[in-house]
Amino acid sequence: MYNQPHPLEVKVLTRRFGLPNSRSIDTYMANDGYTGLKKALEMTPEQIVDYVKLSGLRGRGGAGFPTGLKWSFVPRTSPKPKYIMVNADESEPGTCKDRLLIENDPHQVIEGAMIAGLAINAEQGYIYIRGEYRYLIELMDKAIEEAYAKGVLGENVMGTGKRFHFATHSGAGAYECGEESALLESFEGKRGNPRIRPPFPAVAGVYQSPTILNNVETYSAVAPIFQQGAEYFCGLGSPKNGGTRLFCVSGHVERPGVYELPMGTNLLKIIHEVAGGVRGGKKLKAVIPGGSSCPVLKADECDINMDFDSLAAAKSMLGSGGIVVMDEDTCIVKAALRIMRFYAHESCGWCIPCREGTTWLRKLLQRFHDGMGTRSDIVLIGDLSKNMLGRTFCPLGDAAAMPTIAFVEKFRDEFEAHLDGKPCPKENISRLVAA
Amino acid sequence: MTFSPALEARFEKFLAKYPADRKRSALIPMLIYAQDEVGSITDELIQELARRTGTTPMQVTEVVGFYSMLQRKPMGKYHVQICTNISCLLRGGDELWEQACKKTGLGHKQVAADGSFSLEEVECMGACSWAPAMQVNYDFYHGVTPKQLDVLLDSLAAGKKPEEIAEVKKVSC
Numbered sequence: 001m002y003n004q005p006h007p008l009e010v011k012v013l014t015r016r017f018g019l020p021n022s023r024s025i026d027t028y029m030a031n032d033g034y035t036g037l038k039k040a041l042e043m044t045p046e047q048i049v050d051y052v053k054l055s056g057l058r059g060r061g062g063a064g065f066p067t068g069l070k071w072s073f074v075p076r077t078s079p080k081p082k083y084i085m086v087n088a089d090e091s092e093p094g095t096c097k098d099r100l101l102i103e104n105d106p107h108q109v110i111e112g113a114m115i116a117g118l119a120i121n122a123e124q125g126y127i128y129i130r131g132e133y134r135y136l137i138e139l140m141d142k143a144i145e146e147a148y149a150k151g152v153l154g155e156n157v158m159g160t161g162k163r164f165h166f167a168t169h170s171g172a173g174a175y176e177c178g179e180e181s182a183l184l185e186s187f188e189g190k191r192g193n194p195r196i197r198p199p200f201p202a203v204a205g206v207y208q209s210p211t212i213l214n215n216v217e218t219y220s221a222v223a224p225i226f227q228q229g230a231e232y233f234c235g236l237g238s239p240k241n242g243g244t245r246l247f248c249v250s251g252h253v254e255r256p257g258v259y260e261l262p263m264g265t266n267l268l269k270i271i272h273e274v275a276g277g278v279r280g281g282k283k284l285k286a287v288i289p290g291g292s293s294c295p296v297l298k299a300d301e302c303d304i305n306m307d308f309d310s311l312a313a314a315k316s317m318l319g320s321g322g323i324v325v326m327d328e329d330t331c332i333v334k335a336a337l338r339i340m341r342f343y344a345h346e347s348c349g350w351c352i353p354c355r356e357g358t359t360w361l362r363k364l365l366q367r368f369h370d371g372m373g374t375r376s377d378i379v380l381i382g383d384l385s386k387n388m389l390g391r392t393f394c395p396l397g398d399a400a401a402m403p404t405i406a407f408v409e410k411f412r413d414e415f416e417a418h419l420d421g422k423p424c425p426k427e428n429i430s431r432l433v434a435a
Numbered sequence: 436m437t438f439s440p441a442l443e444a445r446f447e448k449f450l451a452k453y454p455a456d457r458k459r460s461a462l463i464p465m466l467i468y469a470q471d472e473v474g475s476i477t478d479e480l481i482q483e484l485a486r487r488t489g490t491t492p493m494q495v496t497e498v499v500g501f502y503s504m505l506q507r508k509p510m511g512k513y514h515v516q517i518c519t520n521i522s523c524l525l526r527g528g529d530e531l532w533e534q535a536c537k538k539t540g541l542g543h544k545q546v547a548a549d550g551s552f553s554l555e556e557v558e559c560m561g562a563c564s565w566a567p568a569m570q571v572n573y574d575f576y577h578g579v580t581p582k583q584l585d586v587l588l589d590s591l592a593a594g595k596k597p598e599e600i601a602e603v604k605k606v607s608c
């Protein structure tokens with residue numbers, strides 16, 4: 001753990017964090033570890049899927065799709081082998097939770113993946129970990145080894161005669177590979193270009209076989225759902241948004257950190273109480289609520305419950321749980337530019353609206369930030385973004401366009417302040433604050 | 436092409452992870468671990484891994500070009516990667532980047548003449564709540580100030596190992 005926990009936290013996925021040797025299988029098993037698997041081993045696949053549905057769990061990677069429903073799409077009776085894939089390619093700016101879940105409790109991830117395996121009769125699972133997380137690959141390899149030695153993984157899972165194998169897989173640096181179909185391409189040893197869907201991974205995933213593909217946090221939630229009960233988990237959150245969420249608070253707050261809080265916790269409460277308020281007593285200006293792909297909220301829009309439906313109603317997204325807080329001295333044009341530089345760099349180039357759109361938006365925003373923008377550029381930035389929406393194989397194009405549209409619409413005054421050859425009006429102030 | 440016994444053993448393990456007719460899945464993990472030993476993705480390495488994974492050198496080259504961690508030219512002994520993405524930017528990531536450029540005299544993806552250091556401005560590395568963050572090779576450093584960066588680079592240049600540097604601690608272990 002890299003930050004102090006907060007008393008308002010409800011520790012479900014993180015409850016073993018901080019225990020001595022929390023990543024070892026012995027600590028895990030002394031604290032309910034693999035009891036969820038034991039329970040699932042006595043259930044039918046249908047019962048497992050229904051139980052996950054009952055928990056109200058929704059995908060923690062960003063889209064918030066109901067997990068049980070996703071699992072129910074897998075054709076269990078297909079003669080093809082079935083696979084479990086854990087997406088640990090965490091790279092959405094603002095997001096740093098999967099790292100903690102693997103680092104502090106790798107067996108919880110393995111248990112969740114194994115329960116998913118039982119739900120679709122899969123006998124093989126993989127965890128795709130981004131290459132930069134090398135130490136986590138080594139750590140997960142050790143955990144897997146322990147699980148084999150204890151008879152949890154292998155040819156005879158906990159003495160039941162069932163089979164489940166699990167292995168790590170290293171990425172090599174590409175944001176795009178966090179997108180499910182690009183991850184599958186990359187896993188097969190190819191460039192990480194997305195696949196057209198349908199078919200979805202549930203039907204044609206790993207090696208064109210039926211696959212459950214979820215985020216690390218989603219699998220990490222499956223273990224406690226089976227250990228402590230689906231009703232208990234569901235009751236922690238808000239309606240239709242079961243459980244807790246690991247919120248990664250970053251930017252201009254007194255106590256940035258990753259905090260596990262009930263779904264639906266008020267955003268202002270997270271900023272002011274849990275994260276200690278805006279740094280240096282400054283005023284709040286804007287918040288990106290769920291990673292850089294999510295449309296920004298203005299300060300007066302932040303009295304909002306942090307769950308998938310409330311954020312969707314506010315035309316933003318809960319996304320991956322990355323809450324990026326910006327104070328009154330932040331230059332929005334600079335923020336928008338930095339985010340667009342990221343998308344332009346990470347666009348895989350497969351779809352033209354994304355490849356060209358992100359590059360042109362980067363150029364436009366750079367020119368604007370340098371004080372050489374024109375009034376028509378403001379309109380052009382908005383139009384260009386809107387033209388990217390829905391016109392690409394994968395959501396990266398949308399992820400670049402949506403926040404840009406919101407930045408321009410909600411902070412048009414700041415864009416206008418950059419006009420007429422003025423340099424960035426906030427630049428000097430933000431330099432002083434950061435120093 | 437020959438590799439160390441440790442790397443050969445790792446390759447064998449990698450290839451065993453995937454179905455026998457899916458050796459290509461091992462390609463990217465093999466590339467990145469081989470790069471750690473060889474120094475970069477050389478033409479010879481591409482030929483060798485193509486042979487071992489049942490792919491063509493062209494298919495391997497195509498893959499290498501896609502991933503930001505795979506380098507066709509060797510980086511420095513210490514590859515310093517500084518994140519300036521949004522969360523780091525808000526906590527001084529760009530000052531850290533500027534300091535690193537000043538200190539080393541290098542720019543983005545440049546390598547020192549003696550091969551000691553190389554520099555890269557990188558995208559989000561998953562340390563947003565503990566920004567500004569950086570990596571030296573695979574080690575993470577959180578909440579780094581420009582002063583700490585100087586100490587870290589000086590200590591590494593003086594031959595200290597990352598774990599021996601008490602003033603600036605790597606967090607990943």
